[in-house]
Amino acid sequence: MSSLKKNRSISNNNLSRRKFLGLLGATATGAVIFEACGVPEEELIVESPLNMPEDLVRGEDQWYATSCGISSYGESVLVRVMEGRAKKIAGNPDFPNSLGKQSVVSETNLQMLYHPDRITTPLYRKTKTGDHKPITWDTAISILEKGINDSKGKSTLITKPIRGLNAGLIESFSDFNSIKHLKFDSINNGLMNKTMKSVFDQDRLPYFDIGDSDLIISFGLDFLGTWGPVQYKTKFGRLKQNHGKLISIEPRMSLTSANADKWICPIPGTEMVFAFGIANHIISNNLSSSNQIKEFKNLIGDIDLSSFTDEYVTQVTGLTVKDIEYVINKINKIKESKGKILFLGGGPLEGYKNSAESMSIVFALNYLTDSVGSEGGIIFNPESPIKEFKPSEESPTIKIIDSSYANNLQEWKKETLKWESGETDLLILRGSNIIHGIPYDLTKALDAIKLKVCFTSIFDDTAEASDLILPEHNSLEDWGVDIPEPLMGYQTFLFQQPVVNSPTKGKESKPIYDSKSFYDILISLSDPMLGIKNYKELIEKFTSKLYSTTATNRQGSIIASNEKQFLEGVLSRGGWWNINTKINDNVSTQKLKSINVSNNNVFNDLNNKEFYLVPFLSNTILDGITAASPWAQGIPDPITTIAWDTWAEINPKTAEKLKLEQGDIIELISSTGKIKLPIFPHPAVHPKVIGVPIGLGHKFSGRYAAGKGANVLKICHTELNKSQTFSWAQNTVRIKKTENSKTIAKFEGTLPGGAVAVEPGFPILTVGPNQTADDALHEAHEEHMEETFK
Amino acid sequence: MVTENKESKFKWGMAVDIDKCTGCQACVLACQSENNIPINTEKNFKNARAIEWIRVERYWEGEFPDVKAKFIPILCQHCDNAPCEPVCPVYATYHTTEGLNVQVYNRCVGTRYCANGCPYLVRFFNYWEPEWPESLKNHLNPDVTVRSRGIMEKCTMCIQRIRRTTRNAKKNDEELKDGDISPACVDACPTDALVFGNQKDENSKVSRMKNDKRSYTLLDNNLQTSPNIFYLAKIDHDKKESTHHEEGKHH
Amino acid sequence: MFNKFIEFLKEKDRNTPTWLKILIPFLAFGGLAFHAIMAFITAFLITAWFGNPLPVFGFNQSPDQPIAFPHTIHAGVGKLIVPKTGKPYKDIYGNERVNDSGEPLTGLGMDCTYCHKTVTKEAWAGVPPVELCISCHKVIGSNESQELTKLREFGLSEKTKGPIKWKRVHRMPDHVRFVHEPHIRYLTSNPKAIQNKSTDFKILDNGTVEASQVCTTCHGQIAEMEKVTQKEPLKMGQCVACHRANEASIGCETCHH
Known part of the structure; x- marks a missing residue:
């Protein structure tokens, strides 16, 4: 018995083992077969569209020119369209301010167009707290119409700062319905435009000729990152080609500072003193002609510049004499070789309590270096060739607006007080996420408004607080005429045309996104005397006006023999421009009112536990406009390589002192609130500064943005300053440690194998101005050997 | 290892002027949209599984206040003597006659030897089936395969x-001119830091x-990988x- | 009876437990069945490897389409009769395609590129938009036809208007990017390379052929198909053989990217 048992067990073992192997083989093969045969569903189905898309007629995939939609500077893009679907967005090689290049945010519009959480139908809630229920467009429009008629004179329309015919139509609509029109931008309070008016007497932003300059001294203007059309970046490439230099002076390392030859990091709010120091140096060393000095002094009024000695400047700004000498040496050198020096201001400089004066003094320095109205300096832009026009004989005029900026915080405070007191019955919002962008709480103010209408394509925080949500076309589905700002030195119009339609669903062929054009709705509610049915018609009329006023002298980008040809040309090139309209104006400050800058250098006195908080626009999410796009979220921040999160940048030594490590969650506490976020120590942070990106911290805004990060704007300083603007860059915060810590989603250090093998000069080799790569490699190797074996 | 093919008129190459690179990441996004690269979710980053065929690396130099950030875009170097090629047991990665190192997805069985062999860390493995919400599939590029799970992928130029x-x-009986072809990253680069062209044309950029x-x-x-991506310091x-580099030459 | 059988089993070999004795025949049959299944799978794999897979388990080469579009009527030339049998074609309902007097219908002989517009210009041949179908079928075709009623629902009726989702018939293996344009360009100017030539194959005076003559090389005689079927396996071997024969590039990157 026992022997048999033994036998059996052996034979069983053998059998089962063989069989097991056989079975394993079978299942494994099976899995492979079906894995390999699994074809994605979309490849199995070929959809024959209902109507013939334009590109199908030609039989080739097409590239159409239209407006970028995300950029607020009026950039033109080309969209690759195949079988009626947008596939790729690239810069328009023809258009003056893009020249075939695209800024990183432009392409995220593809994902906004086909966003899985894009609103598909109008939504309405009857009660303040109820859920939004789908309604038909007819009902939605009638609710809006009734709202407008019931609240004449007690209604407000909020849009982004918009220009061109688009703005003209909005103005005409709000005038006819007596609606107040406000323009919203989260941190931009229009200081740049106001400075241009007070310093250069310009009604629109001039063109900064970065490419032809020899030295650029930028006080925070992030023209390589989040500010300006992509052409400024292209021009930076040219500056580099010409061996021009860039010095950046700001309290936080932006992309511009990262690419500068020298980054100088003063205490936030003290840049003005540094600028005065430079002025003092230029004047006392007679680096300018007496005429230029006179112009400068006319403008800035009576101020004793000689008091801004190096000692004083270092004492206030917290910089070293070496930093100041560096800048001064560079200025001297360029002046010797009669080069151009360009002073620019922006970014955090617009967000201080003394912003208006700081901006003015920085831009006024251009008078001292003779960079006003000349190549390599500040070039003024001409006004639009058409200032207003009438679509038909009897209709009211429509203005063509060539410059626009947002209302400042004072105006917003006044406005929201009005809402709170019940003086506003109707609020129409378009593309402005005010709940996220206005630094203080709006709940009470919004609650007091009877009807809030929101034009949007993503269900964001502001849409959630609205009663009527109207899904708006994406910019790739809509018409438009814009005037880029800043212009490139000559008259330009940007034309936007629909390049795709919404994909359809089911047998009913209902568009998945049942959206309408914002402008078409405005026209339907505007003065019937305009005599137009839709925006396309208005644009056609405008184009014929443009043709008759400008094209008859056979100048400009489109030479056409008739209006139709002209329209086709304008649409295919993305716009109209005329390089013969450059102006060579110079400004004399004698006509200007003195800006009377006093040394009102305001910086917060800190105690040991306090820090300066400097928020900044996120590289791809900006102020939150692209937060819904997974591309925008998933592109690492250039400096920290962090994605999908908000972080606090802190100096490693400060972090060490506070016993904080990367990923530790801290609480930032200011006088107006607190937020929780992880810290990220890196060497390019001032020991007393904490940098936090703006853009996240949405409650809604689709699946990719909801609940991600924190909104730093809510803890910013909201007291009004002398210039009545939002001083978002001048905050004092305290750090409170929490027990928690988290892994930050970042790209750096995630590569397989950990790190790239390191050799001297790898991967970034630096050469001197006249050195060859071989010599530099050799030198790096020598240094490396010396260090290793010393 | 590639033997020079005399017949092909082309040997593609790219030059990267680091002096002009601002680190703006426009190339990264352009690449993601052109090549149907899966969405890099927060989880992907945290698991160190994010895919970027071209990436911009940032290096620090010095300490505050004399600190400098330097950027360099790194993509597949398309080495003539590529370390990834000989290690592949199924010949899934090989050299074309036009000087490109390409990945043949059909052959790839996912051993990941090539990624381990690559000193530039530019090969990425699909640990998961790539996922897009239904509507986002509308913008996928029909010219490029969507790689499935278990496949190695990398820059294809x-x-x-x-x-x-x-x-x-x-088709149109035309000669190719320098600059006619541009990969998505080159197309997007705002400062013209990236340049693509034919190395066999002596006048090409x-x-x-x-x-x-x-x-x-x-x-x-x-x-000794002899890459086809050239960096300008x-x-x-x-x-x-340097004062002593003349004497240094003798070493 | 049953008890007797059990007794018999017990007596036969005392050392083996009874339950095992009962189980053994079942195991044997199970093994046979298993091997039969394996053999079937192997056969399936072998046919699939060298040609088209057997039309089972959804590996059908001619799926049912939302509208049974007959290429015979549209693209066929001359009298519509099945070449092998000489009888008229039958539609999916089994009705013969004949006119009132019982004669087979005459094919319209439409050019392939009339509907598949992009085939000579782009990567994909393209299916026509419903608009194009409707441009004729607004008036042409009887109201009684079920298939045309479906088409008109897709294209005319405001309520049910919409795109048609055709099922793909010709499928490339994974990771292959096939581009029609250069193939059509080459074959039209080198008619010798064309295979499965159609009956009305005609070389023009300048030695080229019309674009619609070359489709047969990979798609077979589409004009003779009541329901489109993938005739050629379209495997890599076939591609490479043709590429070699015509001295086209055989680098992997040519198709796989």
């Missing part, structure tokens, strides 16, 4: 664009940049000219 442009030139005095290649001296105007 936008071979679909190279093929399309050469095909169209043939990429050939001229390759022969520039600032030109160097990554890790070539140590590993960053210029530091304040760099002190």
Whole structure:
């Protein structure tokens, strides 16, 4: 018995083992077969569209020119369209301010167009707290119409700062319905435009000729990152080609500072003193002609510049004499070789309590270096060739607006007080996420408004607080005429045309996104005397006006023999421009009112536990406009390589002192609130500064943005300053440690194998101005050997 | 290892002027949208599984306040002597006659030997089936395969664009000109830091940049990979000219 | 009876437990069945490897389409009769395609590129938009036809208007990017390379052929198909053989990217 048992067990073992192997083989093969045969569903189905898309007629995939939609500077893009679907967005090689290049945010519009959480139908809630229920467009429009008629004179329309015919139509609509029109931008309070008016007497932003300059001294203007059309970046490439230099002076390392030859990091709010120091140096060393000095002094009024000695400047700004000498040496050198020096201001400089004066003094320095109205300096832009026009004989005029900026915080405070007191019955919002962008709480103010209408394509925080949500076309589905700002030195119009339609669903062929054009709705509610049915018609009329006023002298980008040809040309090139309209104006400050800058250098006195908080626009999410796009979220921040999160940048030594490590969650506490976020120590942070990106911290805004990060704007300083603007860059915060810590989603250090093998000069080799790569490699190797074996 | 193919008129190459690279990441996004790269979710980053065929690396130099950030875009170097090629047991990665190192997805069985062999860390493995919400599939590029799970992927120099442009030139009986073909990253780069072209054409921009005095290649001296991506060194105007490099040459 | 059988089993070999004795025949049959299944799978794999897979388990080469579009009527030339049998074609309902007097219908002989517009210009041949179908079928075709009623629902009726989702018939293996344009361009100017030539194959005076003559090389005689079927396996071997024969590029990157 026992022997048999033994036998059996052996034979069983053998059998089962063989069989097991056989079975394993079978299942494994099976899995492979079906894995390999699994074809994605979309490849199995070929959809024959209902109507013939334009590109199908030609039989080739097409590239159409239209407006970028995300950029607020009026950039033109080309969209690759195949079988009626947008596939790729690239810069328009023809258009003056893009020249075939695209800024990183432009392409995220593809994902906004086909966003899985894009609103598909109008939504309405009857009660303040109820859920939004789908309604038909007819009902939605009638609710809006009734709202407008019931609240004449007690209604407000909020849009982004918009220009061109688009703005003209909005103005005409709000005038006819007596609606107040406000323009919203989260941190931009229009200081740049106001400075241009007070310093250069310009009604629109001039063109900064970065490419032809020899030295650029930028006080925070992030023209390589989040500010300006992509052409400024292209021009930076040219500056580099010409061996021009860039010095950046700001309290936080932006992309511009990262690419500068020298980054100088003063205490936030003290840049003005540094600028005065430079002025003092230029004047006392007679680096300018007496005429230029006179112009400068006319403008800035009576101020004793000689008091801004190096000692004083270092004492206030917290910089070293070496930093100041560096800048001064560079200025001297360029002046010797009669080069151009360009002073620019922006970014955090617009967000201080003394912003208006700081901006003015920085831009006024251009008078001292003779960079006003000349190549390599500040070039003024001409006004639009058409200032207003009438679509038909009897209709009211429509203005063509060539410059626009947002209302400042004072105006917003006044406005929201009005809402709170019940003086506003109707609020129409378009593309402005005010709940996220206005630094203080709006709940009470919004609650007091009877009807809030929101034009949007993503269900964001502001849409959630609205009663009527109207899904708006994406910019790739809509018409438009814009005037880029800043212009490139000559008259330009940007034309936007629909390049795709919404994909359809089911047998009913209902568009998945049942959206309408914002402008078409405005026209339907505007003065019937305009005599137009839709925006396309208005644009056609405008184009014929443009043709008759400008094209008859056979100048400009489109030479056409008739209006139709002209329209086709304008649409295919993305716009109209005329390089013969450059102006060579110079400004004399004698006509200007003195800006009377006093040394009102305001910086917060800190105690040991306090820090300066400097928020900044996120590289791809900006102020939150692209937060819904997974591309925008998933592109690492250039400096920290962090994605999908908000972080606090802190100096490693400060972090060490506070016993904080990367990923530790801290609480930032200011006088107006607190937020929780992880810290990220890196060497390019001032020991007393904490940098936090703006853009996240949405409650809604689709699946990719909801609940991600924190909104730093809510803890910013909201007291009004002398210039009545939002001083978002001048905050004092305290750090409170929490027990928690988290892994930050970042790209750096995630590569397989950990790190790239390191050799001297790898991967970034630096050469001197006249050195060859071989010599530099050799030198790096020598240094490396010396260090290793010393 | 590739033997020079005399017949092909082309040897593609790219030059990267680090002096002009601002680190803006436009190339990264352009690449993601052109090549149907899966969405890099927060989880992907945290698991160190994010895929970027071209990436911008940032290096710190010095300490506050004399700190500098330097950027360098790193993509597949398309080495003539590629370490990834000999290690593949199924010949899934190989060299074309036009000097590109390409990945044949059909052959790939996912051993990941190539990624381990690559000193530039530019090969990425699909640990998961790529996922897009239904509506976002509308913008996928029909010219490029969506790679499934278990497949190694990397920069192709936008071979679909190279093929399309050469095909169209043939169709219209035209000669290819320098600058006609541009991968998505080159197309997007705002400062023109990236330049693509034919190295066999001596007058092409990429050939001229390759022969520039600032030109160097990554890790070539140590590993003899002979890459086809040429970097132009960053210029530091304040760099002190070395005093001892003349004597250093004798070592 | 049963008890007797059990007794018999017990007596036969005392050392083996009874339950095992009962189980053994079942195991044997199970093994046979298993091997039969394996053999079937192997056969399936072998056919699939060298040609088209057997039309089972959804590996059908001619799926049912939302509208049974007959290529015979549209693209066929001359009298519509099945070449092998000489009888008229039957539609999916089994009705013969004949006119009132019982004669087979005459094919319209439409050019392939009339509907598949992009085939000579782009990567994909393209299916026509419903608009194009409707441009004729607004008036042409009887109201009684079920298939045309479906088409008109897709294209005319405001309520049910919409795109048609055709099922793909010709499928390339994974990771292959096939581009029609250069193939059509080459074959039209080198008619010798064309295979499965159709009956009305005609070389023009300048030695080229019309674009619609070359489709047969990979798609077979589409004009003779009541329901489109993938005739050629379209495997890599076939591609490479043709590429070699015509001295086209055989680098992997040519198709796989």
